[in-house]
Amino acid sequence: MSALRNGAVALGLLLVLLTFATMQPADPGGTSAAQPAQRHTSTPAKPTPAPAATTSGTAGAAPGEIRFTGAPQPNPAALRRFYAQQVEWTRCADDRDFDCARVAVPVDHERPSGATIAIALRRLPATSEHPRGTLFVNPGGPGGSGTDFVREPDLFGDDLRAAWDIVGFDPRGIGDSAGFDCLTDEELDAMYAADPTPASAQGMEFLEEAAAARAASCLQRGGALAAKMGSEAVAADLDILREAVGDERLNYYGVSYGTLIGAIYADRFTSRVGLMVLDSAVSPDGLDTASVTQRDVDANARHWGTEFDALFADFVEECGDRCPLGTDPGSAGAALVALLDSLEAVPLPTDFDSLPQVTEGWAVTAIGEGLLDPASWPYLVDALEAAIEGDGTELAWFAMVAVGRDVDGSYPGATFGKSHLPVTCADWPARTWAELTPSRAVLEEHPLFGRIQPPLPSECAGWTGTMRSNLLVGAEPATPILVIGNEDDPVTPIEDTEYLAEMLVGSRLVTVDAARHGAYAMGNACVDEVVEDYLARGLAPRDGLGCPAD
Known part of the structure; x- marks a missing residue:
């Protein structure tokens, strides 16, 4: 559900209404709840070194350092020309603090010789000279602009800023990625x-x-394009973006509906999963x-x-x-x-x-x-x-x-x-x-x-576009995915976050005693430190950790 923190009241109501209206378990949930972000004013103290246990191989429940083992699966041969791209960054014309780029993807991944579109990227460069790589971020929605999301740099702690080039992307058909007005102003009114x-x-x-x-x-x-905008296509685009920035594995932070993109990616490109945080999850079960x-x-x-x-x-x-x-x-x-x-x-x-x-x-x-x-x-x-x-x-x-x-x-x-x-x-x-x-x-x-x-x-009566092919998403990556959520989230219930953690074998579930949508960067020092230890230092928390109220 929504760019999560764009300073306006949430756009999540419509999707929540639809969820309640059909009285089905809240599986489409997750629009953004556009809340003003709590800003990071200082870097959390460096934690006590974790136990020497590794989380490589099948992820266990103990805390420890994350180590990547095994060779990732090869890129799809039929999409060779797309995977051969190397991103070319230039300073963004509208804000010189950021770099902008475009990467081509096929409209239909099953027909790579057909029409293409360009996915818009915006990069917040790392503050260190030797970053770990690229951290892709997605704000949810569906319909939220990742290139707008990344323009809120204070959402990310100092350690994350040093460790990663943070890259937001507009998903296909959204914003600057061949975006179009699905509905007119008059239709929405x-x-x-x-x-x-x-x-x-x-x-x-x-x-x-x-x-x-x-x-x-x-x-x-x-x-x-409208018929091919599902999250499976977005996840496939994301893997092309990963290769274009030169990363062997995808490192990703997705919130609200962005968690579905991450879960689908983990299901389809399991060996390519790097460090992944899924915040305030949508249940992937369709x-x-x-x-x-x-x-x-x-x-x-x-x-x-x-x-x-x-x-x-x-x-x-x-x-x-x-x-x-x-x-x-x-x-x-x-x-x-x-x-x-x-x-x-x-x-x-x-x-x-x-x-x-x-x-x-x-x-x-x-x-x-x-x-x-x-x-x-x-x-x-x-x-x-x-x-x-x-x-x-x-x-x-x-x-x-x-x-x-x-x-x-x-x-x-x-x-x-x-x-x-x-x-x-x-x-x-x-x-x-x-x-x-x-x-x-x-x-x-x-x-x-x-x-x-x-x-x-139903707003989808008579839909003739593409349908999701895998309705039961799950994965067992070699390294643990971090799944976080608030116990009293009014938009994506904590049960959905817990369910997603179960479907991602070996994941680490961390819950927060809070009643809002979005756990990271919302003012809770405990979960902020967990996320930044995980992403900036590669330290996995104990599974089932609970963070107290702010």
């Missing part, structure tokens, strides 16, 4: 404004037709559960409804006497439901020419996203207070920030909203979970949950 809880079958049919039309128009605009029943769907909905109610109760408790909805979670929830129901009939006026009214859909976007980000709660309180008084301006502003919309009505190209659809639809085939919706009784038990995260039609 219509999607966010639409009634998310239609009372009639005709209203639900309208949502289904609109979703299918968006998928079709995206494929038409993007052509062959297998269907054909035996799912209505009881299963209802049980899952009750679970998420209970979780959502607890989150809303925390919000009410935090705002206290300032809460315009009241101080009791039950009555506050009922008041918010009443506000949303009123917006379905009479939208609120705003001061924005490009968004003159706040509909129920826009309000759901703002409130749902705001609740996921405790740092934004004071602003959400102000927006709700103004809305109750009849002014939708602050709620409209909140919603626009949440989805990356400018006040002039435009959306940047490399964002989740504009770019995620062809990746999401390629990575996650339709599942039986999506065919069933929670029973009315369950939604009535959790009425606010039913308004903020309602059942919605």
Whole structure:
């Protein structure tokens, strides 16, 4: 889910809504939660030397120094001309502190003689004279720009800056890598404004037709590239990039949806895995559960409804006497439901020419996203207070920030909203979970949950592009992958991070007592030191390590 830390409120809501809407285990999760980053102000003290045990061969659970053994698999012969490239860095025209380059990849890796595109790279050069190599980074989304992500150099500790050339890349079809507008500004506005809880079958049919039309128009605009934007293709591109920078193995930090790219790479290019950190993971399991029943769907909905109610109760408790909805979670929830129901009939006026009214859909976007980000709660309180008084301006502003919309009505190209659809639809085939919706009784038990995260039609209905070929991703690399996550992550549940660690045999799982999305560089000194020991010094932590709260 989202460039993770681009200074705006997360773009993760839409994908989270879709996850809850289909009531399937949260496998597509992971948009970015765009939080302001906690900056590194000093280098952690050098740790006590680890035990002499090596982690080469099958990775064990003990801490120790990572040593690479064995020869990596050869490069694919059919792609020889792409693997023969050597990256040519030049100073970036827009920022002389960085180097820029482009590397050609095939649009279709199965047809390497066909069309090609250029993948855009941006390098933050190492501060030492003799770096270990290149550390590729990906911010998630899908749709986040890696070339923008790497421009936040303070996200990376001093030891990482010294050890690595840090390189961000825009995945195929995103940003400067032949990026295109999968959805237009007008389509996005219509999607966010639409009634998310239609009372009639005709209203639900309208949502289904609109979703299918968006998928079709995206494929038409993007052509062959739009049909080939899945994470398997991105992982194959990444291996070409690895060779182009001259590294024998891939060293990688991926967060949120970027963890799926890393996991797929590890599955496909296992012998090429170097030092890899997967932060706040998306479960890679895309297998269907054909035996799912209505009881299963209802049980899952009750679970998420209970979780959502607890989150809303925390919000009410935090705002206290300032809460315009009241101080009791039950009555506050009922008041918010009443506000949303009123917006379905009479939208609120705003001061924005490009968004003159706040509909129920826009309000759901703002409130749902705001609740996921405790740092934004004071602003959400102000927006709700103004809305109750009849002014939708602050709620409209909140919603626009949440989805990356400018006040002039435009959306940047490399964002989740504009770019995620062809990746999401390629990575996650339709599942039986999506065919069933929670029973009315369950939604009535959790009425606010039913308004903020309602059942919605699949956005990938009628998808005709490429589908992921391996729906059960796993690997057993010779060296341990570091998998980290927060115990109360509101976007990608810790269960997904734990599951990914199980699927990557020999990995080291480190959890943090925190309730945010993204573990590294978010202010927890313990996990920051673990990541920097791993990447800068090649020291693997003990498996199952838990980091206390900040």
